Amino acid sequence: MKDLIISHVADIDGVSPIILMKLCKLKFDYELKDIDEIEEYMNDLLNTDLSIYNNIYITDLTVPESIYEKINNSSYKNKFKVFDHHKTHLFATKFDYVTIDINECGTTLFYKYLKTKFKFKKNVDEYTDHVKNLDIWLWQEKNDILAKELGDLFTIYGKEKYIEEMYLKLKKGKKFNLDKFENKLLEIEQDRIDRYILKCEKDMIVIKYNGLKSGLIFCEKYKSEVGNRLSVNHPELDFITMINLSGGISFRTDKDIDLTVIAEKLNGGGHKKACGAPIEESTKIELIKNIFKGCEILDNKENSNR
Numbered sequence: 001m002k003d004l005i006i007s008h009v010a011d012i013d014g015v016s017p018i019i020l021m022k023l024c025k026l027k028f029d030y031e032l033k034d035i036d037e038i039e040e041y042m043n044d045l046l047n048t049d050l051s052i053y054n055n056i057y058i059t060d061l062t063v064p065e066s067i068y069e070k071i072n073n074s075s076y077k078n079k080f081k082v083f084d085h086h087k088t089h090l091f092a093t094k095f096d097y098v099t100i101d102i103n104e105c106g107t108t109l110f111y112k113y114l115k116t117k118f119k120f121k122k123n124v125d126e127y128t129d130h131v132k133n134l135d136i137w138l139w140q141e142k143n144d145i146l147a148k149e150l151g152d153l154f155t156i157y158g159k160e161k162y163i164e165e166m167y168l169k170l171k172k173g174k175k176f177n178l179d180k181f182e183n184k185l186l187e188i189e190q191d192r193i194d195r196y197i198l199k200c201e202k203d204m205i206v207i208k209y210n211g212l213k214s215g216l217i218f219c220e221k222y223k224s225e226v227g228n229r230l231s232v233n234h235p236e237l238d239f240i241t242m243i244n245l246s247g248g249i250s251f252r253t254d255k256d257i258d259l260t261v262i263a264e265k266l267n268g269g270g271h272k273k274a275c276g277a278p279i280e281e282s283t284k285i286e287l288i289k290n291i292f293k294g295c296e297i298l299d300n301k302e303n304s305n306r
């Protein structure tokens with residue numbers, strides 16, 4: 001029998017549970033999903049034969065309430081274990097197979113669970129700490145540069161290569177550190193990021209929304225880096241809004257402000273200082289119609305899905 005793990009595709013907190021499973025030499029399948037894909041994926045999954053799986057883990061993803069209803073009524077219910085740290089997921093702590101702790105990250109919660117069953121080398125303690133420091137924004141206050149560098153390496157490598165590289169590194173059992181080659185890659189990448197942030201900053205538009213002042217930029221990559229830097233550079237702003245037409249809206253702040261209020265207004269969610277919201281298909285259509293006045297929409301994603 002094998003296990004199944006479903007985790008978040010977007011960052012090192014999402015992919016690191018896969019690395020941990022590999023280190024345990026477990027037989028398993030994995031699926032990396034984005035937040036807006038999880039409902040449809042879980043609906044399909046719960047309609048398939050899950051008897052081939054021993055355990056089904058869900059990490060670093062908020063599972064919608066409707067899916068919990070299905071799991072609870074499923075004969076496979078006892079196979080599920082959920083580990084997450086998103087505030088919007090706290091409602092699910094009432095289920096005994098769900099662990100939510102907003103002071104941890106998906107990886108550290110899953111690691112604590114695995115440690116009750118498997119033995120890990122000390123470098124995995126170090127690694128998972130870095131993941132947590134990056135994921136719940138502790139790296140700056142703890143001056144954990146390595147945490148930030150891991151996030152950058154993830155951007156450079158992409159998910160599969162990152163998983164493979166970190167797995168090989170951790171398997172060796174040496175003190176967790178980056179090598180010369182990785183440092184060179186980071187140097188080149190940092191240069192690229194700096195130039196990108198300058199460009200975003202130059203085009204920033206300031207708005208007032210819900211009583212708060214926000215610097216709004218169009219930004220498709222390096223979200224946490226851009227959000228972070230612009231928050232620091234612009235103390236006069238309450239928060240930074242990053243719009244990625246194909247990926248959604250992200251909100252960041254370094255102030256003591258709960259941005260989930262704004263995210264939820266826009267059908268989104270996440271953490272107090274880092275959250276987001278989707279961009280509706282109709283909004284994109286409106287934008288296109290606004291640019292190409294008088295145009296006719298012949299085909300779009302929403303229609304072809306039906």
Ligand SMILES: [Mn+2]
Pocket residue numbers: 013014060085105106135
């Ligand atoms: Mn996370």
